[in-house]
Amino acid sequence: MSNTFRFDLISTDPTGARRGTIHTAHGRIETPCFMPVGTLANVKTQTWDDVRSVGASIVLANTYHLYLRPGHELVRELGGLHRFSGWSGPILTDSGGFQVHSLAHNRRIEEDGVRFRSHLDGSEHLFTPELVMRIQADLGVDIPMAFDECCPYPSAREYAARSMERTHAWARRCIDAWPGEGGGVLYGICQGAFEPDLRTESAQTVSSLPFAGIAIGGLAVGEPKEEFERMLEIVAPHLPEHRPRYLMGVGYPEDLIDAVGRGIDQFDCVLPTRNARKAMLFTSRGPLIAKAARYARDPDPPDPNCRCRVCNTTSRAYLRHLFKSREYLAQHLATYHNLYFYLDLMRRAREAIETGAYAEFSRRFLADYDPAAR
């Protein structure tokens, strides 16, 4: 583990929600935190000034995508991902385990790694734990992730068990292979599909390894909400107290509220950005479909309770007009608002945890928030 990286647990709320600070070579991250997804070295439709301005301190990029385009060697040659992209804050990279599962073609899992064809041009590639570590080292990120296998939902128990063992073997190979360049520290990913005993075993095994943080992978893969909650409930208590806990790919605002209460520190999800591009805005009352005819003459901002610069300057009528006219600006404005909403939710959660009032905060939020879009 690098000297630069440190996780300070500041306080724990009666619910189990945790308030902490992650120190990295590129700056501090106050937790619980939401990490905007910047797949291809940019958060879609947003400048880095925008990303800073919504309150993000760390962004996520994707090993799989950047390996295919523009290539890790090009990024290394240009000084690493920070210098290449112009984002000066901390960067975490997903290892590609999920993307080879969800995006790549002709995926063939072998003990050595995963053979796949690029979704861009069909070219064949082999991701091994060692290559994935090399890519992330070339990118020069602050938090690289171990290479894991993400099981589909549902999976047969025998497959899930074999897959988990493979993920554990790969986790050890990642630790051995990680060159530790540039102060980057490795997080492990626990799996176990939807088998309670495997989930427990994986959480314990991965936590026993010298990872700087522990992520929960393999959830939010299309399972029913109850399954998701049940697994989270099983796994969370097995995660070590003094390392950051990261729930990958989650989720809706109500999911974040729930998971923060179970002691999760880090989140990433494409929902605020992807749904914004499809005209869905998250608001304090619930999701709003900005294209809906009912907003054609509505002079109110998307969320009257929001203080972001979009809600300060933009009416629902104007936003609807931009979406109906297919203007890119609509996607930019909606994305900005949604990111602000997610980051502000985390900011308010942190405040509530600091005063031991997280249960009350979460009750109030959920009382106002109707998950049904309108």
Add this chain to the structure above:
Amino acid sequence: MSNTFRFDLISTDPTGARRGTIHTAHGRIETPCFMPVGTLANVKTQTWDDVRSVGASIVLANTYHLYLRPGHELVRELGGLHRFSGWSGPILTDSGGFQVHSLAHNRRIEEDGVRFRSHLDGSEHLFTPELVMRIQADLGVDIPMAFDECCPYPSAREYAARSMERTHAWARRCIDAWPGEGGGVLYGICQGAFEPDLRTESAQTVSSLPFAGIAIGGLAVGEPKEEFERMLEIVAPHLPEHRPRYLMGVGYPEDLIDAVGRGIDQFDCVLPTRNARKAMLFTSRGPLIAKAARYARDPDPPDPNCRCRVCNTTSRAYLRHLFKSREYLAQHLATYHNLYFYLDLMRRAREAIETGAYAEFSRRFLADYDPAAR
């Protein structure tokens, strides 16, 4: 003419280039000026903060587009285009004369107006001078344009003459119909196709009418550059000294440099915004094709001589990566830079005129600037 609107001619350079100030109900415009095109009540990919930040003081919107979507009555109901869009500076609207010519289907020109079908849904509409004045009054703009007929290039002389007469008759009907609401003042448009005597006649006739400013229409419609320059040379001397002169739909940086030297005060053009979206960036050395393979590993900014925030933070390699990956952010960054380039060009032209050094300024600009894209 409203009391609010005023054009102060501050100084005239030996070349004929003019330095002026236009006062409107929504603020001042220093001339010569470039007006970013905001067809559908937004400058594509840019927030109003961006538009302000590149140095724009006035934007152009389109009567034709806003009439079709979201509709002038909706905009009026929501308080006019300024309030609806959130842009608080001056707005000029093109009258739709050019758009019914270039975009609409089944166009039928009658003495009363133009019958056409919407390019969006095929619905039939009739634009008369009176309706076009009503639409622009409902939009509440600062500078509405008279409704004119834009001749295609080439046009038969007889057609061009009849069309010019129609434009003059419509100009008088526009003056009669303009309700003068909200301090908006009407500009006339002279036509005459590519017939020198018609161009002269039209410039004189339109200038004899009580328009607050005079525009040159019907150029930049696909004619050879020499034809364009010849017509501009013929028309410019006939335009009145104490009213703003607006060259519609022009053009490339070198065209603006030329036209400013002929005493033009206002410009609008889709080139900086539209070409940006196609990865062409205007630079002090000439246009740059941001997707070109030669920039894949180029750490330089798009224009090392530019002080815009994109050139301050973005390498050609990163911009190329974004364009190749089809990320919207590429279009945003390129558009921001191009608008800054155009607005900065006008700012520097104004400075040169103030010191009587426009000839030297324009010579230097053209010496560095190679119009061939690379």
